[in-house]
Amino acid sequence: MNTPKTAKQHPASFRDPSGFLFTQDGDFYRQVNQSYAADYDSLMGSGLYNKLVKQGRLLPHEESDVAAVNPETAYKVIHPEQLGFIAYPYEWSFSQLKDAALCTLAIQKEALAVGMTLKDASAYNIQFKHTQPLLLDTLSFEAYEEGKPWDAYRQFCQHFLAPLALMAHTDVRLSQLLRVYIDGVPLDLASQLLPWRTRLNFGLLTHIHLHARTQKSYADKAVEQDTGRQMSKTGLLGLIDNLERTTRTLEWKPQGTEWGDYYDATNYSDTASEHKAVLVGEYLQDLETKSVWDLGANTGRFSRIASEIGVATLAFDIDPAAVEQNYRQARKKKEKNLLPLVLDLTNPSPALGWQHEERQSLLERGPADAVLALALIHHLAISNNVPLQHLARFFAEAGEWLIIEFVPKSDSQVKRLLQTRKDIFPDYNLDRFQEIFAEHFTIHRKEAIQDSERHLFLMQRKD
Amino acid sequence: MNLHPLFEAPLYLDPGSGSFILQLIIAGGLGALFMLRSYITRFFSIFSRNKTEEAETEELEHSENS
Missing domain, CATH: 3.30.200 (Phosphorylase Kinase; domain 1)
Structure with a gap:
């Protein structure tokens, strides 16, 4: 031993x-x-x-x-079985949380069929392997006792149903409440934030609005014996079935858009985009990396260059709609090695929970072997005023290798960002970018992207 | 005060008194609805041998299109 x-x-x-x-x-x-x-x-x-x-x-x-x-x-x-990166529910898109919820209920149904039950229903017990949600916690099962309600009902509603309902009916950004409330969204808060019309939906009326009311009425009260009532197995199966139906009916799509053309519009010509993809592929081929973080991945076009050659790839984007579309596409095609996640790089996932140790920050879960930062730097340097020195330090911490695209002030996207504000960025030019990044990285390759004013770099962190 | 016997089992998670009571209240109705649905499904499955296969395909399509 x-x-x-x-x-x-x-x-x-x-x-x-x-x-x-x-x-x-x-x-x-x-x-x-x-x-x-x-x-x-x-x-x-x-x-x-x-x-x-x-x-x-x-x-x-x-x-x-x-x-x-x-x-x-x-x-x-x-x-x-060992998993790589552990992602958290506040980093999932709408459909990822929904699939995780349905996976939890499917497991509970299988468990009940053999006389067992899930004793918890935490969203943190679910991870994605490729695009398939799966339960990590082998110790979540216990013997089912006839007559007993589901112990994990409250947790299921707080971890899954309430955030999904809020994302579908109020605002998709409310998934971030999961970052504030580590044991899921309090149901009284969800009930207040949901529009009145959700009371017309039987499932949401029961599992969120009435649930919040009963929680309030029975707060700090033990259930006394004279209630005497029990919950039959049929009742429990009915409850799980209803939670499943309620979850399935929740839908979200960005207002006024159709999935098909949500992200077709870019300022790239076909030539520039193709050339960039070729260069990214060449750079990655030489590296033999096992993990890639694509920061600002959009719908994952360039992430797939990595995932399709077998590299475990995380496709981060700030836009929940882009991440949603990326996930749907990956799920539909049963793609491997690609996990789309929602992340605001200007305020990345922090360390959370008891002693700041229950949930790790983004960087604690790294570093990646390689980081892709394509069409990203202007958003951080100009929209968020992050000096290039700080950016170089961040990327050096995030991964050993860096594939980064420099987008100059003459580019139409940067012009647009500077249109409504004063240009306080004298350092933001190609020469200074190279000088500053060379303090932390060795620059191995630099190529001009055809039919654009941009450059693509391959850099390696200095030890 | 005597606790409800079901609450005496050692739980590591607090199921919440309100969540517990609500389940007892809605169980009857949801159970009956569930039974009714299963009878209807079983009734119609007599007419369609491939019902299960169809349902599975539908489920898959639903999750992909949703």
Whole structure:
């Protein structure tokens, strides 16, 4: 048996006494506690584990001989399949959150079919493998007791239904409430923010508006025995079925646009765009990278140059509509290695939760092997006034390699940004850009993009 | 005060009294609706042997088009 020399309990894995995650030698393991032994054996023995893994809805694992971190409470140690970047629900687009919600409900239905139930329904327990949502937490299952309501009902509504309803009916940007409320959107807040007409939708009326009311009426009150009522299994199946129907009916699309032509309009000529794609492909071919962060990826045209050669690629964009379209396209074509995510680079995902350790900041989840920054720098340097020195430092921290496009002031996009403001950016020119970035990077390649005023660079961080 | 017996099971997550009560209130109606739907589905499936396959395709299309 190996000795856990460097074993460290994961800082976000402390709530559930059934076990916890730990890392050893860079790999994730999960200690299953004795108190969870019966439920773990039911999960494995009932065929539920095999079925969910086959469906791609549960992260597979193997039982491991790595020593437990707390041997006195341990039943087993399991070694789950290792995932790369962990993304959070506030970084998902509308359909990603919706698919994660439907995956959770599908798992609950499978569990109930073999006499088990999900004891939690946290959106943080779901990750995307390619475009398929799957449950990470092997310890989320427990034996179903006839008559008992669903313990995770409140959590499902707060983590999934409330943010989805707010995104669909109020404003898609309200997904960011998940960043403020780590245990999901409080239902009284969701109820206040949703338009009155959502009360005409039976599911939303019940699971959000009435739910918020009953929570208020019963706040701090224990449920007394004389209520005497129980919830039949049919009632529970009816509840799950209704949550599923309510979730499915939620839709979002940007106002006044159709998906097909949402992002067709750019200021690129076909020649420039093609040439840029060729150069990005050439640069990436030489690098042998395993991970790419495409920052400002839009709908992922250039991200796909990386993902299609087998590189795990994250396509970040600030625009929820661009990320939504990117995800839909990837899902439809069952694309591999591509994960579109919503991110405001001027205020990237911070470290959150207890002791700032439950959710990692963007940079804590890096660095990537390579960063793509195409048609991005002018938005950061001019729209957000970030000096080039700060940008170079940021990119050096985000990845070893950098493929960056410099967009000069003479470019129509930059002209547009400067149209309504004073030009306070004397350093923003090609020469100064190169000088400043050369302090942090070795510049390996520099090419003018045909039929444009832009340049594409390949740089490597200096050690 | 005697707690409802279902609340005595050790839970690591607080299911919330209000969330608990609401489920007890709506369970009957949703359960009945669910049963009715399954009977209707079963009734129509007699007429269509490929019903399950169709439903699966529809579901797939729905998720892709949505």
